[in-house]
Amino acid sequence: MSVTVYVPCDTTALAMGADAVADTTRQAANQRGVELNLVRNGSRGLFWLEPLVEVATPNGRLAYGPVKAADVDSLIDAGLFEGKTDHPLALGPTDDIPYLKNQQRLTFSRIGVTDPLSIDDYRAHRGFAGLEKALNLDGQAIVDAVKASGLRGRGGAAFPTGIKWQTVHDEPAGQKYIVCNADEGDSGTFADRLVMECDPYLLIEGMTLAGLAVGADQGYVYLRSEYPVAHRIFSEALARAYDAGYLGRDIRGSGRHFDLEVRLGAGAYICGEETSLLDSLEGKRGMVRAKPPLPAIKGLFGKPTVVNNVLSLAAVPFILDQGAQAYADYGMGKSRGTLPLQLAGNVKRGGLVELAFGITLRELMEDFGGGTLTGRPLKAVQVGGPLGAYLPQSQWDTPIDYEAFAAFGGVVGHGGVVMFDDTVDMGEQARFAMEFCSVESCGKCTPCRIGAVRGVEVIDRLRAGENVETNRELLADLCDTMVDGSLCAMGGMTPFPVQSVMKHFPDELTHRPT
Amino acid sequence: MSQAAVQAAQDWTLEQIQQEIDAHRHRPGAMLPILHAIQDRFGYVPEAAVPLIAESMRQTRAEVHGIISFYHHFRTRPTGSHVVHVCRAEACQAVGARQLEAHIKERLGIDFHQTSADNEITLEPVYCLGNCACGPSVRVDDDVHGRVDADTFDRLVEQLTTTAVEVK
Numbered sequence: 001m002s003v004t005v006y007v008p009c010d011t012t013a014l015a016m017g018a019d020a021v022a023d024t025t026r027q028a029a030n031q032r033g034v035e036l037n038l039v040r041n042g043s044r045g046l047f048w049l050e051p052l053v054e055v056a057t058p059n060g061r062l063a064y065g066p067v068k069a070a071d072v073d074s075l076i077d078a079g080l081f082e083g084k085t086d087h088p089l090a091l092g093p094t095d096d097i098p099y100l101k102n103q104q105r106l107t108f109s110r111i112g113v114t115d116p117l118s119i120d121d122y123r124a125h126r127g128f129a130g131l132e133k134a135l136n137l138d139g140q141a142i143v144d145a146v147k148a149s150g151l152r153g154r155g156g157a158a159f160p161t162g163i164k165w166q167t168v169h170d171e172p173a174g175q176k177y178i179v180c181n182a183d184e185g186d187s188g189t190f191a192d193r194l195v196m197e198c199d200p201y202l203l204i205e206g207m208t209l210a211g212l213a214v215g216a217d218q219g220y221v222y223l224r225s226e227y228p229v230a231h232r233i234f235s236e237a238l239a240r241a242y243d244a245g246y247l248g249r250d251i252r253g254s255g256r257h258f259d260l261e262v263r264l265g266a267g268a269y270i271c272g273e274e275t276s277l278l279d280s281l282e283g284k285r286g287m288v289r290a291k292p293p294l295p296a297i298k299g300l301f302g303k304p305t306v307v308n309n310v311l312s313l314a315a316v317p318f319i320l321d322q323g324a325q326a327y328a329d330y331g332m333g334k335s336r337g338t339l340p341l342q343l344a345g346n347v348k349r350g351g352l353v354e355l356a357f358g359i360t361l362r363e364l365m366e367d368f369g370g371g372t373l374t375g376r377p378l379k380a381v382q383v384g385g386p387l388g389a390y391l392p393q394s395q396w397d398t399p400i401d402y403e404a405f406a407a408f409g410g411v412v413g414h415g416g417v418v419m420f421d422d423t424v425d426m427g428e429q430a431r432f433a434m435e436f437c438s439v440e441s442c443g444k445c446t447p448c449r450i451g452a453v454r455g456v457e458v459i460d461r462l463r464a465g466e467n468v469e470t471n472r473e474l475l476a477d478l479c480d481t482m483v484d485g486s487l488c489a490m491g492g493m494t495p496f497p498v499q500s501v502m503k504h505f506p507d508e509l510t511h512r513p514t
Numbered sequence: 515m516s517q518a519a520v521q522a523a524q525d526w527t528l529e530q531i532q533q534e535i536d537a538h539r540h541r542p543g544a545m546l547p548i549l550h551a552i553q554d555r556f557g558y559v560p561e562a563a564v565p566l567i568a569e570s571m572r573q574t575r576a577e578v579h580g581i582i583s584f585y586h587h588f589r590t591r592p593t594g595s596h597v598v599h600v601c602r603a604e605a606c607q608a609v610g611a612r613q614l615e616a617h618i619k620e621r622l623g624i625d626f627h628q629t630s631a632d633n634e635i636t637l638e639p640v641y642c643l644g645n646c647a648c649g650p651s652v653r654v655d656d657d658v659h660g661r662v663d664a665d666t667f668d669r670l671v672e673q674l675t676t677t678a679v680e681v682k
């Protein structure tokens with residue numbers, strides 16, 4: 001009788017020692033004469049429990065974690081292979097872990113459940129069901145479904161995906177492109193990475209659906225070079241999807257055609273901005289383009305192009321499979337569906353939390369996150385990446401919704417939530433925002449290129465206690481100039497974290513004893 | 515990157531560089547794939563590659579140089595046996611990345627973009643490795659490590675340097 005054990009293979013599980021756990025488990029099974037079926041599944045996204053080992057039982061999967069290689073023998077002695085739960089690391093049925101149970105996983109329904117590279121696994125969990133339906137639909141019907149779902153761009157700008165697709169669809173037939181923005185550069189975000197490492201066929205399906213919808217036969221995934229594991233797994237999935245007839249000339253005998261290629265970025269944060277991403281794909285420096293023309297009209301190589309984030313494209317298979325209404329039933333106001341949130345930084349239980357829009361930040365950080373890792377009081381939280389404001393306690397009861405956040409100058413962005421305890425020096429964080437911009441600015445427009453450098457200098461002078469009032473005014477002025485005068489969000493939003501520190505933590509921008 | 519790969523890095527020839535260019539030049543937007551191919555094979559993009567790429571891609575040398583220098587990932591000089599990337603971004607800052615960075619620089623005796631005196635380790639900053647729930651994060655060659663503190667980093671370095679000796 002063989003026993004099936006799951007050991008995850010995503011970047012975080014690997015970073016916490018999953019390979020060693022897998023090797024040790026194999027050796028131990030060998031020594032004990034146990035016939036082991038070891039599956040390297042994706043991660044459930046419950047990162048504080050990684051490596052999260054699971055064993056299959058007649059009553060479902062049981063979880064154990066976080067497991068170190070040194071724990072494997074004691075786990076097996078305590079009956080891991082028989083599904084016994086008499087061990088300090090035993091967590092009971094995986095599906096009953098509250099962090100998981102209390103989520104609404106639509107996009108991430110398969111994450112951590114399946115072997116990421118197994119097409120059979122993917123299909124067994126409704127994979128390609130949306131595509132099978134769409135192969136019999138015309139482009140407009142697919143665009144209509146996406147419109148009706150209310151899906152908005154999950155990369156951060158929250159533009160209605162269906163409207164973008166309609167624009168490209170309505171351009172005259174000819175060469176069009178689907179470009180997936182997988183340049184997930186925001187600190188505190190890892191949802192794109194999880195899709196590509198743990199459920200790669202989902203993105204392949206989503207991009208193929210986009211191609212069918214707008215009449216594009218070529219897609220590119222622009223993936224950041226900082227994600228070697230995602231590159232390896234996704235590239236292998238691409239090859240297998242071609243072999244199985246889900247990509248290429250005649251998709252599953254339908255006569256429809258879609259080619260897909262992954263391209264690596266080269267360590268430039270600005271290439272997450274869609275026009276600079278297009279320049280980079282074309283083989284140039286990743287410089288921001290002025291809009292208009294919109295990429296939907298004149299995009300990659302001057303052709304109509306859909307540029308969507310991984311999460312936007314990954315939401316589409318569900319919409320086609322289960323219906324636009326099923327997706328739109330989740331959410332609040334104009335923010336429909338679910339948002340994959342990512343809890344990171346100084347957090348006790350960090351990980352992926354997919355929920356309908358509307359949960360408050362405090363519920364997310366306390367009920368899911370369990371407070372800070374250090375156990376110290378939470379002081380500030382940065383939502384939406386390095387260009388997002390630092391939110392003080394008074395703003396934590398805001399529901400997570402694009403409009404509710406915009407109302408006080410916050411951004412939901414890509415859903416990254418980075419928590420800081422009371423040891424954080426907010427002046428240092430404000431300085432870093434400017435420093436980061438000075439390193440990563442593409443240099444095309446002056447407010448961003450020069451403003452960021454001057455910003456660091458002014459903050460240094462403030463913190464040294466020089467001409468505090470004058471420098472404070474100067475910094476406020478500089479922030480306004482960058483917000484109003486920059487060509488793209490990099491320069492235009494870099495002041496957000498700085499301004500939030502000036503407003504909510506003003507004492508920390510003054511002289512600090514060193 | 516392994517010691518063997520770095521050894522090979524000193525052995526590039528113009529013909530080998532041209533092979534990499536020719537393998538990708540036909541692709542739309544071939545520039546980044548070409549640069550990646552050269553760096554993956556030789557460990558960096560040698561200066562001598564610039565005129566070859568310029569010629570093959572019908573661009574000026576200045577344009578090619580401009581592209582290489584724009585992207586943090588591309589290097590124009592060889593690295594040590596291993597490349598260590600330390601995450602400097604906010605999620606790691608929240609759990610002690612600044613202190614870790616200071617420790618690493620002191621332990622290795624170098625700043626960012628430099629290589630240790632024994633030519634073992636090149637140190638680079640990185641802004642996010644996507645391991646933000648288990649920081650501080652450090653990438654050693656292609657392996658990401660989570661929850662790294664001063665002690666675990668020192669052990670990592672010991673392993674790296676010991677392994678390199680064994681390879682020799």
